[in-house]
Amino acid sequence: MCIWRSNCKDTIVCSRTDTKDEVRLLFKSISDSFDKMAIHEHNHVPDADKEYMLPRDGRETIRLTAQHYLLINRQGWILHPDVEKAIENIPHPKIIDLATGNGTWAFDIAQKLPNSSVCGLDISKAQFPAKAIRPSNLELDTYDLLQDVPDEHRGKYDVVHVRLLLCAGPAADKSVFIECFQKFLKPGGWLQWDELSYPLVFNVHIDANYPNGLHQKASAEYPIMRVTQKNLRVKERLGWMDDFETTFHDAGGWGIVKKVNIPIRPHLLKIETDLLIAALTDMMETAVRIKKIKDYSDLAEISQAVQQMREDCDSGSMLAYNWVCGVAQKC
Ligand SMILES: C[S@@+](CC[C@H](N)C(=O)[O-])C[C@H]1O[C@@H](n2cnc3c(N)ncnc32)[C@H](O)[C@@H]1O
Numbered sequence: 046m047c048i049w050r051s052n053c054k055d056t057i058v059c060s061r062t063d064t065k066d067e068v069r070l071l072f073k074s075i076s077d078s079f080d081k082m083a084i085h086e087h088n089h090v091p092d093a094d095k096e097y098m099l100p101r102d103g104r105e106t107i108r109l110t111a112q113h114y115l116l117i118n119r120q121g122w123i124l125h126p127d128v129e130k131a132i133e134n135i136p137h138p139k140i141i142d143l144a145t146g147n148g149t150w151a152f153d154i155a156q157k158l159p160n161s162s163v164c165g166l167d168i169s170k171a172q173f174p175a176k177a178i179r180p181s182n183l184e185l186d187t188y189d190l191l192q193d194v195p196d197e198h199r200g201k202y203d204v205v206h207v208r209l210l211l212c213a214g215p216a217a218d219k220s221v222f223i224e225c226f227q228k229f230l231k232p233g234g235w236l237q238w239d240e241l242s243y244p245l246v247f248n249v250h251i252d253a254n255y256p257n258g259l260h261q262k263a264s265a266e267y268p269i270m271r272v273t274q275k276n277l278r279v280k281e282r283l284g285w286m287d288d289f290e291t292t293f294h295d296a297g298g299w300g301i302v303k304k305v306n307i308p309i310r311p312h313l314l315k316i317e318t319d320l321l322i323a324a325l326t327d328m329m330e331t332a333v334r335i336k337k338i339k340d341y342s343d344l345a346e347i348s349q350a351v352q353q354m355r356e357d358c359d360s361g362s363m364l365a366y367n368w369v370c371g372v373a374q375k376c
Contacts, residue, residue, distance in 0.1 A: 093191045094168050098212040098277060098331045101171040105327065106147045109172070112320050113149040116208075116239065116368070119310050119317075123154055124204070125372045127301075128235045132203050137162060140204040141229055144213050147172035148185050150206060155183040164198075168213075191221060194228040205229050208239040211283055212328075219285060223296045230375040238371045242286045242306075244270045245279060246321055249314060249363040261309055263367050268350035269325050276332035276347070289371040304371040314363040321364040326351055 099105055117123045124132075132138040138161045142151040145165030152174065155163040159182060166188035167173075173185045188195070190213060205226045213222075226236050244265040252258035264270060265280075273279050285292055289304040329347050338344060358364065 093189050093213075096335050097168075098328050098335075099324070100327060100331070101169060104323075106172045108320060108323050109147050110149050111316065112324075113153070115313055115316050115320060116366075117153070119313055119366075119368060120239070120307050120370060123150070123157065124206075125237050125305075125370055127303075127372055128204055128237050131235055131374070135203055136160060138203045139201055139231075140164070140206065141166065141198070141202045142206045142208075143188070143190060143226070143229070144168070144207055144210055145185065146209075148174060148179075148183070150208060151183055151185070152180065154206075155180040164202075190225055194225060199228055200231055202229050203231060203234050205234065205236045206239075207236075209241070210238075211241055211245075211279065219292070220296060223293065227296075227298055227375055232375060234375050236371075236373045236375070238289075238373075240286055240369055240371070241283060242367045242369045243280050243284045245273065245283070245367055246270065246325075247309065247365040247367055248357075249309060249365050250361075251311065251314075251363070255311075259309070259311060261365065268346075269329075269354045272332075272347050272350040273325065273328060276336060276338070276343075277328060286369055286371070289369070293371075293373045298376050300374045300376045302371070302373040304369055307368040307370060309365045314365060317365050318358055318363045321366065322355060322358060325354065 122129070138158065140151075140154060140158070140161050140163045142148070142154070142163070142165045145151050145167045148165045148167075151163050151165035155161065159180075161182060163180075163183045165173075165183065165185045167185075168187065168189045170185070170187050179185065190210075207222075207226065210219075210222060230236065244263050244267075246267075246269075247261040247263045248267060250260045252260070265274065286304075290302045293299045293302040329351055332338065333344070333347065338347070354364075
């Protein structure tokens with residue numbers, strides 16, 4: 046069993062006074078767990094997938110599903126109100142969800158809009174639900190966002206949806222993705238991009254004066270954020286989300302562009318904290334795997350940051366996604 050993924054505090058072997066042997070033990074455990082996981086993965090891994098930051102096992106699929114329901118609750122919509130309005134008079138809207146993961150968003154929208162035709166594409170089909178249980182208006186298939194858009198999909202969609210592309214591929218340059226989304230859309234079609242903004246999480250404290258005592262702070266210096274940045278360069282991947290409007294206007298070919306910061310909803314903070322602990326822990330495990338980190342001080346820094354996050358949350362701190370939704374209409 047992988048010790049970082051356990052919720053049992055006793056199994057976290059590293060403390061701030063760790064010996065090198067204990068850190069080596071931690072590293073071996075992480076390597077072993079990934080070796081076992083690799084057996085279940087498909088044989089051919091496209092180049093763009095070699096740096097994917099998360100696992101694709103059953104636990105991760107459950108995390109994505111829980112995260113979907115958390116995020117649409119926090120947003121208050123599955124389709125941004127402008128996008129929903131834009132397609133309300135289209136009898137059979139065509140919708141595509143790119144980097145669909147386990148297809149939960151696509152599955153949900155297909156059920157909510159039974160007259161729509163929905164497609165979900167991902168570089169890996171490892172997390173797709175079985176065909177027999179998919180809604181009849183939902184198709185799922187494989188596609189690498191860094192490859193050219195296939196002819197059968199070009200200019201065909203009223204809505205392109207993407208979510209959590211932070212983890213997608215090595216590309217720090219999002220212009221490749223923006224160009225790709227434009228190719229999928231019909232003229233006048235809408236893109237909805239739900240994403241984390243740098244530095245990914247808010248530390249949230251609720252004091253005795255709640256509901257007036259909710260304090261939120263997004264700090265790049267919080268240890269788990271510092272090691273995430275150092276090892277996975279999340280600022281380069283996501284920092285531009287702050288300039289969503291400018292980036293799209295500069296790219297050209299887009300009309301209305303807007304971004305909404307999604308407020309924290311206190312009643313969701315428990316599940317949000319649990320999901321973020323799981324995701325950040327897994328991302329750091331992946332950093333160890335794909336970067337093959339063997340340096341003692343780097344491993345110790347990562348394990349201490351993970352442990353501090355867990356201890357802070359055990360003592361009443363909470364974490365929330367620094368969550369934004371951007372929409373853009375193709376000219
Ligand atoms: C964190 S998951 C998010 C899944 C889904 N969008 C959601 O919000 O539940 C990121 C997804 O991006 C996919 N992905 C990564 N690189 C990709 C690429 N180059 N092309 C297509 N999908 C990619 C991964 O396989 C994974 O399913």
